[in-house]
Amino acid sequence: MAAFETPVLGNVEERPIPALVPNATNDLKCFVAAPAHQEALGFPGELVPDWQAKAKARMGDLLSKYRSLQVFMDSCVKCGACTDKCHYFIGTGDPKNMPVARQDLFRSVYRKWFTPAGKMVPGLVGAKEFTRDLLDDWYNYFHQCSQCRRCSLYCPYGIDTAEVSMAAREIMDSIGLGQKYCNEIIGKVHRIGNNLGLPGPALEDTLLGLEEDMQAETGLDIKIPIDVEGAEVLLVTPSADFFAEPHVLGLMGYAKVFHAAGISWTVSTKASEAGNFGMFIGNYDQLRKIAGRVRTAAQELKVKRLVFGECGHAWRVAYSFLNTVAGPWDFLDPRYPVPQHILEFTYNLIKDKAIRLDKSANAGKILTVHDSCNIARGSRMGDFPGGQFHIPREVIKAAVPTFVDMHKDTICEKTFCCGGGGGLLTDELLEIRVKGARPRMEALKQVVDDHKVTHMASMCAICKAQFTKVLPAYGFDREMVVSVHQLVGDALLLGNND
Amino acid sequence: MAYTVNGKTAEADEEGFLVNINEWDEEFAVLIAKDEGINMTPEHWEVVNFLREYYAEYQIAPAVRVLTKAVAKKMGPDKGNNKYLYELFPYGPAKQACKIAGLPKPTGCI
Numbered sequence: 001m002a003a004f005e006t007p008v009l010g011n012v013e014e015r016p017i018p019a020l021v022p023n024a025t026n027d028l029k030c031f032v033a034a035p036a037h038q039e040a041l042g043f044p045g046e047l048v049p050d051w052q053a054k055a056k057a058r059m060g061d062l063l064s065k066y067r068s069l070q071v072f073m074d075s076c077v078k079c080g081a082c083t084d085k086c087h088y089f090i091g092t093g094d095p096k097n098m099p100v101a102r103q104d105l106f107r108s109v110y111r112k113w114f115t116p117a118g119k120m121v122p123g124l125v126g127a128k129e130f131t132r133d134l135l136d137d138w139y140n141y142f143h144q145c146s147q148c149r150r151c152s153l154y155c156p157y158g159i160d161t162a163e164v165s166m167a168a169r170e171i172m173d174s175i176g177l178g179q180k181y182c183n184e185i186i187g188k189v190h191r192i193g194n195n196l197g198l199p200g201p202a203l204e205d206t207l208l209g210l211e212e213d214m215q216a217e218t219g220l221d222i223k224i225p226i227d228v229e230g231a232e233v234l235l236v237t238p239s240a241d242f243f244a245e246p247h248v249l250g251l252m253g254y255a256k257v258f259h260a261a262g263i264s265w266t267v268s269t270k271a272s273e274a275g276n277f278g279m280f281i282g283n284y285d286q287l288r289k290i291a292g293r294v295r296t297a298a299q300e301l302k303v304k305r306l307v308f309g310e311c312g313h314a315w316r317v318a319y320s321f322l323n324t325v326a327g328p329w330d331f332l333d334p335r336y337p338v339p340q341h342i343l344e345f346t347y348n349l350i351k352d353k354a355i356r357l358d359k360s361a362n363a364g365k366i367l368t369v370h371d372s373c374n375i376a377r378g379s380r381m382g383d384f385p386g387g388q389f390h391i392p393r394e395v396i397k398a399a400v401p402t403f404v405d406m407h408k409d410t411i412c413e414k415t416f417c418c419g420g421g422g423g424l425l426t427d428e429l430l431e432i433r434v435k436g437a438r439p440r441m442e443a444l445k446q447v448v449d450d451h452k453v454t455h456m457a458s459m460c461a462i463c464k465a466q467f468t469k470v471l472p473a474y475g476f477d478r479e480m481v482v483s484v485h486q487l488v489g490d491a492l493l494l495g496n497n498d
Numbered sequence: 499m500a501y502t503v504n505g506k507t508a509e510a511d512e513e514g515f516l517v518n519i520n521e522w523d524e525e526f527a528v529l530i531a532k533d534e535g536i537n538m539t540p541e542h543w544e545v546v547n548f549l550r551e552y553y554a555e556y557q558i559a560p561a562v563r564v565l566t567k568a569v570a571k572k573m574g575p576d577k578g579n580n581k582y583l584y585e586l587f588p589y590g591p592a593k594q595a596c597k598i599a600g601l602p603k604p605t606g607c608i
Contacts, residue, residue: 031512185605195606202556209564243561244592244608245580275607311607425607427513427593461607469590479580 004431006473007091007438012407012446015439017084021093030143030429033178040187041286044176051175052130056113058174062167063114068160069167073110075157076100082151082161087416088144091435096141099151099161105138106164135177142168143179144432146422147280148373153413162422166282169423173281181426182277189290194239194273203272206242214252218494222259224251227301228266233258234298235267235342236274236318237309238461247464250310250483256492257346257485260355265307271297274314275461280423284325291317291326304333307340310483312372312421312460315341319379337383343459344382346488347391350398357491362400366453367487369396369405370440370467371415372460386412392484396457399491404451410443418458420466430469437470444476457484503529515596515603519553522600531598534589542586542598544572549599559596559604 010016035045048054063070082099084090089097096102104126111118111127118127128134147162172178188197198206207224214222225231235258241251258265271294278287298306306329308318318339323329329338337344349355369392375381381388389412397403410416419436447453458464458481467481501508501516508521514533516522527546531538538546548568552560560568562580570578583591592604 181605188605196558196604196608197602197606198558199556202558205556206561206564209561209567213563213567238607240607243604243606245562247608248561248563465608478584 004434006434009438009442009445009474012410012439012442015090015442018090018093020095022095024092024094025088025097025144025432026094026140028144028429028432029140030424030426031180032139033180033183037180037183037187038173038176038178040190041173041178041183041283043173043178043183047176051135051177054175055130055171058171059110059113059167062170063110066163066167068163072103072159072164073107076103076107076159077157079156081154081156082159085151085154087148087150087419087436087439088146088432091419091438092432096137097144099155102141102145103159103161103164105134105141106168109134135172138168139172139177142172143424143429146373146417146420146424146436148417148421149377150373150414150416153377165422166279168282169280170282173283178281179423182281182423186277186281186286186290189273189277189293193269193271193293195275195277196239196243198239198242198272200269203242203269207267210248210252210255214255218256220259220494222255222494224255225264225266227269228264229301231264231266231301231303233263233265233305233307234271234301234303235265235307235309236271236294236297236314236339237267237342238275238311238314239273240461240465241309242272244461244465245468246479246481246483246486247310247461249486249489251485253483253485253487253489253492254309254342256489256494257349257355260492260494261349266301266303268297268301270300274308274311274318276314276317277423279313279317287317287321288325291322294322295326295329298329299331305336305340306332306338307342307345309342310459310461310485312374312462313378316374316378319381341381341391343391343395343484344387346485347382347395350395356493357398357488358493359399359401359491361491362487365400365455365487366402366404366451367396367400367455367457368403368444368447368453369393369411369457369484370418370463371411372458372463373415373417373421375459376413376415389413392457392459395484396487399487404447404453406443406447410439416440416443418460418463418466419470421462425462425466433466434470434473437466437474441470441474441476445474448476455480455482457482457487459484501526501529513597513603516600519600519602526600527598530600534594534598536587536594536598538598541573541577545569545583545586545591545595546599548572549595549601553599553601559592559601562592565591
């Protein structure tokens, strides 16, 4: 990878609109999926000879299937409200990273093929032939969108660039131009059970090791049960929770919460992945197939409740789509929401005094929180509006002595993406990931400078991995990012809780 | 791409990970490490050898925590932590050490 300069952090209070740097990230291309990755998902192995005709047919299908896409294509009035709201535009200055310009890559082809004006007077309405050059722009810039939906929050018509980018990726997959990172990983989910490719025996060995660690730390037999039939709760969590730091500390936090509350639970080797990259590539069949594993696991293990671990996009799929793609869930206990987020689960236990936390265990830590985009803008949590903002903060506040929020333009529904979401968490895109993290890093720096913040809590596996990678580029310690349940686990009073 | 050393060639993917782990040997490890700007010391070899042993048993690289515990056992508790592994493999122990050990790249949200 070529060397690049990490952006200089500015003042979050007065972020100027960046000067345009045309084609700044035109050559930042993620690896194309190999034929084996494509074919495993039922996509053509490589770009088909009649790709334009195939793309037109697929675009027509999508427009008729998703009315939203048709509305997004027709309703943009070029008001400009979205232009400076994308973290990748802020970080790179590349005008094609303005959300409206990203949409226009799609819209120009749509107009040429599907509107009378675009067919008759293409030059007047910005309609374009779908040339190989334009396809390359699609590939580059629709993989420089993390589908975080921040731009859609500011769009007066609610145009959702994430959905446009998902449709573009779906069309590209259908003509044989897929992305290696997402498609290789989806193949592993089908073949092995999770994004990591962690086989059952390796998972069992890893969990045994974690149980040993918790025994050494607490003196208690805290279990991470696996494939236990008849457990009360099935926990579905991103496989990174079994593998990476600080994710694994969060997993041990969940285990301590279940232990302290005395609620039986299990993870599943079949559904050993909460993530659903089917959403990132905009492919309904894949999304449905991946979600279906959760249903099968819940039925086979005869559980009563379904709880999801700390993962952003998994929670969007779980909260917003699970009933449609994998329901009905009438075999679960109707007294509990289906599904529940682990934060909501822990929050309720704290509120009901079923578990108790001692903040002094985290003495010296001053926390802030990074709202994950898919949780903030793609779902909700708990049974009240804004629960997805309130609940994580209340859980953190119960576990640490001091909590400070970052700048108001960068939190809750206005949160900035970590820079690595939506299928961009791959090494060859490190430059765009570092640059895209700029607005979040600016807001973090302000609370570090003004409030001596020591740690930033995160509730998403992608955010945690991305921050571990990009924090050092901005001069921060990589261990500044922590799992919310890591804080909970450290503060939890274990032992006799009668 | 491909690596060539002493007349032997091993095919690698676009990121420099060997396509066939059976083609790996210690000379390739030294060469891959050099490309990564790493000079192999006995400590690097401890990690690389552990990764290969673990992979042979489980068909996946060990979790970072499994690795740090193994390092602590072999090299002393003061070295059984993430910071030390990052000193050895600055791009991250999971991916960079796997590449040198000839193992496939771990994928996912890591």
